[in-house]
Amino acid sequence: MQDVPRLLMSAVPVVSDLAAAVPAAAPHLVDDWWTVADAVAGQWAGEGGEAAAASLRRAAAGAGTLDGHATGIDAAAAEGLGLIAAAALDLAVIASEFLLECAGSAAAAAGAGPAAPLASMAGMQGNAIEALMRAGDRLTRLDGELADPTATLESIAASDVDIPDAPTVPAAAMVPASATDTAAGAGSSAVSGAVPGAGDGAPTPQAKAAVEHALSAVGTPYQWGGNTPGVGLDCSGLTKWAYGQAGVDIPRTAAEQTVGRPVDASELLPGDLVVWDGHVAMVVGDGKMVEAGDPVQVNPIRTTNMDMGFKGFWRPTG
Template sequence: MTLGADLLAAPLADLLTAFGSGTAPAIDPAAALRAGTAIAEDVHAVGRAALTELVWDWTGTAADTAVRSAEQVLADTLAAADRGMEIAAVAVDGTATVLGGAVEIARIVDSFGSIARSLEPALALPQGQLLMLAAALEHLAAGLDVLARVTSELAQHTDRLTALLPETPPLTGAGPSETDPGSGDSRAFYDDGGLGPGSASDCAVRLPDGSVATAPNATAAAAVRHALSQQGTPYVWGGTTPGQGLDCSGLTQWAYGQAGVELPRLAQQQDIGTPVAPDSVLPGDLAVWDGHVAMVIGNGLMVEAGDPVAVTPIRTGNSGMAFEGFYRPTG
């Protein structure tokens, strides 16, 4: 290739450099993520078994604190494992996008090189120089098109990664809490702490961390107490059996049923009663998505049928589901 051709090919070479070496890394980041995810899932399974033993062998305030901390760690571990698999998929797609772009640019460079060599005998003539310049511009335009497409695809991958980031800080709900969100007492919680019928307030509910929240009415308070009694119950899709297996709507339907209020079976159908603003939620209000439902218990917390039933911070995001709002079944 002549000096003139080298100068004209330089922008294409720069484009190829922007794609790196054009070869896959020796260590596959997606494979590493998948391996880490498998380890995290194993840790979650072992931790869940150990925690179950701990719950029944150790009681008291210290035990409750330890269980709450362990529940949070296990929940974070499982969430990280789920995100890890999805991030691995994005990593694979991103790597394929970059490598594919590098291959296309390399082909464009080779194509221009072939044309330049064929035009070398004519470069002493103005017509030959014009043909060389036109070929260079045509190939450079093709290279820029590849770069634009790859950039657009990488932006889409970036958006997917952004969507996998943890949720923003939760709503504060009915009031502030000075303690970390807990998953409940070390045993199934139903003790109302002396705040049942005939006490100072039928609407007061003692939460697993020992604090007290006030429901809008006695029915909502009773529903919360019943829901809290199912902490630790395994998640079972379609489950409606307390103490054995519940799904999200099975938990809320059963809890309100025990309090004398009938709710529809499906989560998205439980958006009944009075809509409630996020900053005005009270114990017993339901957070409803198009495929999930949870019950607010107060102090910025809610109880829901995860795996197992547990107390979590109030939120409006849930694995990409559409949030329908907060609702008060008791009006």
């Protein structure tokens, strides 16, 4: 029993140090997120810039929410640790008073008659019951005191924070490129040999030239908002560049490349565009299409691309 107050008292400075160590809320950096988002929106044209800016704005909003949560967690933790330290001190006092009463009773009994030790023991039992009741009351009070900081932490834990996913490349990047596709370097006209007769049967010379230019970019790394073969291309950047090299100007974003006229799958020709609301590819012949995955690659024609809406096949020329 003599060790109880010593142990409780030794716990007080430890808990107090923990409370003091709770860091203050970090400086607010949320405005920096908004500044970056606005800069991206102003300087990065096309679907890549728009998507990046939107993602950064979501990140800014999420950062603001998390910053507020961090402040709330710090405050609740500091309050709770302070309350626990105060309760530990009160329990130590209760234990010390009980031991002092026991020591006094034992000293008094030592100089009394034969029956004194029994009476002293009965008194100690009463003191012990009283001390336990006081300790129980103090713990009950602590439980009530901790209700507010506990509710704060539970509320934060249950809340949702809108954090954007990490940027990803289109689904084409998940489809392994063939050995022939990956072996050819970006900008090599020999890549057209990966598709026998690539461009043959195109509805116009411009469509045939667009196919040849698109295939010359096979192997170029995927770059969100990219427009440069050999350096970086995104899906609509590839098709716009290829048709631009053939003398045909088409819109920059994928969803806007529903130009020319729609065609049925049964009448596809080289140069036709395969369009989703967030991705685009170009038919090259032999049942294949070229698209900006990571890297630019040739894959079988398909009409699904993650959960994007399919907008059909389109023929910019002819």
